Amino acid sequence: MLIIKPKKYFEVCVEAEITPDLALKKVEEVKKFKVFYGNKIVELGELFEISKEGEDKKIVLGGDFSRVKWVGTRMVDGEILVKGSIGTNCGAFMRGGRIIIEKDADDWLGTEMAGGEIIVKGNAKNLVGCAYYGDAVGMSAGKILIEGNAGNYVGDKMSGGEIIIKGNAGDFIGMEMRGGVIEIHGSCGFVGGDMRGGEIRIKGSFEVLPTFKKTEKGWVGDVNVKGEGVVKNF
Amino acid sequence: MLWIKNGVVVDPKNRINAEKMDLFVKDGKIVEESKVKKGDCKVIDASGKLVVAGGIDMHAHIAGGKINTGRVMRPEEMRVVRNIAGKFRATVGRVLLTAPAIGYEYAKMGYTMSFEAATPPITSPHTHEELDAIPIIDKGALPVFGNWHLVFKCIEEKNLEKLKSLIAWTIERSKGFGVKIVNPGGVEAWMYGGNVKGLDEQVPGFAVTPREIITWLMRANEELNLPHSIHLHCNNLGIPGNYQTTIESIKLANGLKNEKRQILHVTHVQFNSYAGNSWRDVASGAAEIAKIVNSMDNVTIDMGQAIFGHATAMTGDAPFQFTLHKLIGARWSNKDTEVETGAGIVPIGYLPSNPVHTLQWAIGLELGLLIESDKVVLTTDYPNGGPFTEYPYVMAMLMSKKMREGELKRVHQYVQKATTLPSIETEKTLYEVIHMTRSLPARVMGLDKKGHLGIGADADIAIYDLNPLTTDFSNEFDRVYKAFKVSEFTIKDGDVVAKKGELVKEVFGKTFWVDASKKVDVEAVIPDVKSYFDFYTVQFSNYGVDERWLKKSKRIEVI
Ligand SMILES: [Zn+2]
Secondary structure (H helix, E strand, O other), X not given: OEEEEEOOOOOOOXXXXXXXXXXXXXXXXXXXXXXXXXXXXXXXXHHEXXXXXXXXXXXXXXXXXXXXXXXOOOOOOOEEEEOOOEOOOOOOOOOOOEEEEOOOEOOOOOOOOEEEEEEEXXXXXXXXXXXXXXXXXXXXXXXXXXXXXXXXXXXXXXXXXXXXXOOOOOXXXXXXXXXXXXEEOXXXXXXXXXXXXXXXXXXXOOEEOOOOEEEOOEEEEOHHHOOOEEEEEO | OEEEEEEEEEEHXXXXXXXXXXEEEEOOEEXXXXXXXXXXXXXXXXXXXXXXXXXXXXXXXXXXXXXXHHHHHOHXXXXXXXXXOOOOOOEEOOOOOOHHHHHHHHHHOOEEEEEEEEEXXXXXXXXXXXXXXXXXXXXXXXXXXXXXXXXXXXXXXXXXXXXXXXXHHHHHHOOOOOOEEEOOOHHHHHOOOOOOOOOOOOOOOOOXXXXXXXHXXXXXXXXXXXXXXXXXXXXXXXXXXXXXXXXXXXXXXXXXXXXXXXXXXEOOHHHHOEEOOOOOOOEEOHHHHHHHHHHOOOEEEEXXXXXXXXEEEEEOOHHHHXXXXXXXXXXXXXXXXXXXXXXXXXEXXXXXXOHHHHHHHHHHHHHHHHOOOOOEEOOXXXXXXXXXXXXXXXXXXXXXXXXXXXXXXXXXXXXXXHOOHHHOOOOOOHHHHHHHHHHHHHHXXXXXXXXXXXXOOEOOEEEEOOOOOOOXXXXXXXXXXXXXXXXXXXXXXXXXXXXOOEEOOOOOOOEEEEEOOOOOXXXXXXXXXXXXXXXXXXXXXXXXXXXXXXXXXXXXXXX
């Protein structure tokens, strides 16, 4: 288990593609891992205290990581435990393993993820499990659980996997969705614009677009794109 | 001063075919041996290497509103990092490149000039700003005329003198190079959601037809005797059965002659060579097109070859772009350029498993193989058919039947019955392919100092790691492809700018533009032009580009 803690408050954001693979390396090696601090390339050890306890493939991020981006990018296995909040793009493109965030997650959580699990104990911001601008497909497999609230554009262009939000969410949920499930235990705004497939379940209130047909399965659409997505209460 | 020693030179304009010789360069020009002091020369040992003129891309979309909108709407294209800032500028782009990347990638491949093939005159300030951000290569831009209300007015009035004045005024104001025509009349019809379907259909709101637009602009262009002929993107582009419209358009050049060059250049003909009635029975019309082009001595074309992989369709042909968007369901951007023209942009990709894409790929090659090498220029209509960085693929394919056989095995077999490609035995020679990429585009554009290595030519030179005397082009296609991908040396105006695919020096090329304003009474058209400024969003005094704004202006005066 590798323990990483910031040495100071970061004036500008740090871009650190930290994955559990680092936990298998020697502390001295980990310290040399290259990250961006603003527009400068620096070594991880310059910005963070690094220590190791045991050999399991796990990283614990202590302290404030809310200005640290791209944690867990492309990870395939192992675990990352974030003791506080995490910056943007956490878990982007991840294919396996688990990320647990004890406080909040910033925008672009689990973008284009294709496997694994992300658990957020606090709130998540916008664009959870979506596609990067210009790309055709968002999250395709895996699971994201948010125990608090989420922002706008959850599951944009999502084609598979599961996003569960225990609180409320914002507008434009499951836009251009093709598959998978979004489950919201609270309420949200507009859902399913240009949705082609998949299912959006909402416990509270939501706003459906006029391009969805009411059926016994729920609201089916988006008719504009000949979609067969389902939006329903549960 | 440069001394390029012992190279194997191929220079079709000067009828030099793989001769071992030395070249000398002084003050950016190719000079006689006696004009240099050998001791002061920087020597490049080109033993066993191919020495040719720098490549010329006579039709690409490299600057202005369309490519820039493409960049904006395709952020995914911008994620490929090509160069990190340092001695050279930061560049990104997969197929849609940033402006500096365009200059760098051409130079690394041994190309030294490229033309932006369509700029609305009103947006010429934008086009030139971007051209000025492209390093190394020489550039030029073709303003579009085929859907401009003012052009229609001159034709309706049957006033050739006024049309000539308008052309001369416009290319001077826009610092343009020649007369581009895109889907004549069709883009105007698109302003009302329509298109024109044939040469004799009237343009909505005007008493003119596409046939008249083409012939009047052709006559005006010839009377002005501009360096380049009219440059035509035919009606019905991208529609099955369109090869007949293309043939009819080509015939419009009948009866006219020019000593130095063609009367009509038809561009990216691959997109205009479809037989059949629908996408279900679409087939190649390339053999018919080849027959008519070969039978005429005043028409040239360029291929518009499709390359498998990513591309972005961007043309002034706004109705076609909408059709394409509906056909493939990809993103779409539409442009309405005031009273002058329109445009559209749609991302595409060519897949070897898709029958239509494979057909397009095969038609481009058919045109390149079946048409005489003195009449067909190699292009991909970048980025419509794909990246210009794959020109070496097209060059190698034209020279090797065996390479084509290999490729034909991996593509959709629809091409077996829908095209003649599998049965074509022709293998173009290196001499022919060098002509199609250098001396021919130079002649088509009317540039006598470009595309060759004769005394007095601009010292734009490419040296490749390929010995024509010992290479078997039919069988060693892989090596040929790789050799043309990156030059050993690219020399621009006498400076070595790239070496083995690495940039060495950043220089800035010239922007070539044509000034024919002395040939006509430009004032004759000004009252008409001014009357249209009731409809423009800019004022007359703010229209166009002044010469002093250009980074490096090269004015070509027509007298
Ligand atoms: Zn074009």
